[in-house]
Amino acid sequence: MISQSKSIPMDQPVIKCVSVCKIFGENANKLLKQSNGVIDAKTFQDAGCVVGVNNASFEVHKGEMLVVMGLSGSGKSTLLRCISRLADTTAGDIFIDGQDLLAMSPKQLIELRRNKMGMVFQNFALLPHKTVLENIAFPLQVKGYSTENSIKRAVEMVELVGLNGRENYFPRELSGGQQQRVGIARSLAVEPDIWFLDEPFSALDPLIRKEMQDEFLRLQGVLNKTILFVTHDFNEALRLADRIAIMKDGVIEQLDTPANIVLKPATEYVRKFTKEVPREKVLKIESVMDPVDKITDFSFLKVSKNAIIETVAEAILTEQKKVAVVDDDGAVIGSIHSSKIIQILFGHSDSFEQSK
């Protein structure tokens, strides 16, 4: 498996979707033929069909986390189910590591799922008759591992998600957060390359949710998987994503980095989400810094380009001079002045955008 992934050139996307459409309803295919591939939600609805995903095209590269964000009914879960082939795709193409997913035989599909894919579900979807260990060992046993080997691996996974001491509990004896830890451990047991998460933290209390997000970021820091993460929580998306795809009525409205989405919302719909977002909590210094100015003499303070504004705002505000922004190697790549920070913290959001 490792040698295989090495042979794939770095620019080959792990997941590639080309005009993926999913239409629910009995005569979906007939209608699609009549309309020549152009989907108008209204006409389909009149014919008794529901458009789940409408013409979605994007790529996810190795180690990248794409968060699909949308309200309920926006088609985000449907899109995920198309890519995991839990739902049949009506039209379009999906490639996993360059292989045509939709052309795979059931046997190939099972092989793919056993080795390359892991998925976490909103309501945990644990098997009620199996203990924590047995649940985690389940995908391995299905694959044909011996009980001994699968349990050995499951014990490692229990440690990874921090459930030590609860190995022999049944799901019914665990809290929601603990159950989802089991779900995460199970999805990672086969060491998949691609990790699907379908609203994994939505069924949890806010405090637990925050804790699980931190846990998730920690895991991703260690494992570096290719991730497709579905959520209806915009703040969660901003917190976790490398890139965000915002969906509405089956259409991807905008697909961009969190900073760009907040700073340059592409449509009115996206703007509605970004309006309430406190910028200093989302944006990194990099996205608001000024270009390097040779004459400037900087203060002694240096901030990393990756720092979230909020975390360094106080320090910058105490400086009279401009503050240097450095990259990971310490090279100065930009500068920022306290006036800019004041503008971000207290200024009107629209005027801020215009001033950009």
Next chain:
Amino acid sequence: MNYLEKYPKLIQFIFLLVIFFTICFLVSPSETNILWRLPSLFAGVPLIINNFAEYLMYDWMLIEIYDPELEEYEDSALVKEITRGFSRSVLFCIEFIRDILLGGVKTIVAFTSWDFVKENQWAVWPALPWTLVASGVMLLGYALKGKGLALFAGFATVYIAVFGQWEPAMETLSFVLIAAPTSCLLGLLFGVLAYKNKTVEATLMPLLNIAQTMPHFSYLVPVMVFFGVGDHAGAIATIIFATPPMIRLTLLGLKRVAPEVVEAGMMNGCNNTQLMFKVLIPTARRDILIGINQVIMQCLAMAVIASFIGAKGLGFNLLLALNQLRIGQALELGICIVLIAVVLDKLSLAWANKQTDYFADLSFIQKHKYGFYFLALLLFTILCAYLGSIIFADGINYLYLIPHNRGITTELFWQSGVDWMVDNWYHGLQGFNTALIVKVLMPMKAAFLGMPVSATFVLMMGLGYIIGGTKSALTVGGFLLFIALTEWWDRALITAYMTTFGVIVSVIIGVTVGSLCAQTSFTSKAILLVCDTFQTFPSFIYLIPVIMLFGVTDTSVLIAVIVYSTIPATRYTVEGLRNVPQSLQDAGSMSGVNRMQRWLKIEMPLAFPHIMLGINQTVIFALFMVIIGAMIGTDDLGQYILKALSDKNGIGNGLMLGLCVAFIGLAVDHLIHTWADQRKLILGLK
């Protein structure tokens, strides 16, 4: 206020009643008047069915069969040979279990010959001592639930043994032990098939509906024709009767598995077999086990009825006792059946509700703890039986097997009790009996029989139209048309009259009792427990006390019907009233309702759809009981089904009559379900 706009359905209904009575008034009773009675166009159908069955059994697909006794080849029909082979294997299984429980030679004979057994005296399978079966059941009860169940199971088995009913009880058990697992496996298989394939589901559903509204009796005739008479036929009839609820509950359980769990299974790389056996079935475990519980209950309900076609055991003895009017004995036997039913019900429910335990890290001995206990019991009881053979050297070994009717009996006590009641209460009861028959039942029967067929159609189809539109009207009309075209329309009307009377009284009692009991949580729990217990009694049992009190009359049947069908009415009323959301109750309290207002304005409207489903159950229960009442002597459809049993060419009649009963039930079921579904939708309960 414009009533037409406010209550359109009420106006329609009043209009319908007016038409109904007008037709009743105008149409004159004469055999040739098509508005009075439809011609019995289906009169020939039973004969066709008979001939077809006969053709299948004797003439279709002849094959050559070697007959070892005559030592030559003979022509025989394929179907006949298949059913014969099937009968033999079922019989072998039953006798095998019987030999284990009661001892005997039949299994050994099956592998050798009668001559061998005669020559070799040692070749007898020893019976299990009754003490082992009793303590084994206790152990099972303890393992599944705890001390309470163990004590109860122990009490029941000891009672059966002490009262000398051990042998018939084990005979009954042996055929339940064959019928129930077979039904469960078949039900599971069809349930899984229906889950996987929509076409199978669509074909199975109407069949299941009919199967569950067909009276028990009508299964007996076809089974008798194809499989003959005896224990195996009883078991086969039971299997046919007990499988439908298992199919239903398996399908329900599988459908209730959360889609995410199925998806999780698929994403973990399960193939179809793994998905079914490792994910779906274990997750649906509880529903499937409830199905098994239902199967066991149906098997015991059939225990008595199957004895009509020769199944041995408690049921057969009960039937004999009833025919000889030995009420005391019948009562004892009835209690035995009820005890077995309740024990098996409690055991299987405890199994369903028991959650899986974790035991992988236990030692070998701890893991197989109960197995070792059982082994210890086996040794101990054998020792006891051996000691018993020394103590009771001359007579019966009471520690090994208590032979039939050699235990304690209270028959004389009951019999004298019955005699005393007849002596002292006769006039009072008979007075009530006569008054009821003359003042209520006769006029009601006359009114039902005096309805022209056209008026009945208008009324029922009109109701269908008001409730569910044209589709419902046509469905109900179709069911009625079938009955009207057979030659038993009048019989069906009598069945309908008895059922209606029973249902009206049951509903009044049930809703009243239910409403009163639902007031506090303690009484609700108590009444639900009572309902649970009564529901486990096989329906036949209800006939015993009423015969005791009222003798062989219509009143007896009706009282049995009322007692039996009040159970669902009460249960659903309590459940419906108790399930009204707490928030609505609170809202009511804060608006200052008193008890009466709460019941009338908040609880009743919300609980009504659920209560209607209870009434639906009441109708089906009443219908079943009316048919079983044929045993006592009625002149409705049930009586004709009973006659078909003793008729050599009864299969056609039996099937058609069974369908008639099923269609009455289905018509009512359709109307009530359509209405309740609509109502629930409006109330936002669905």
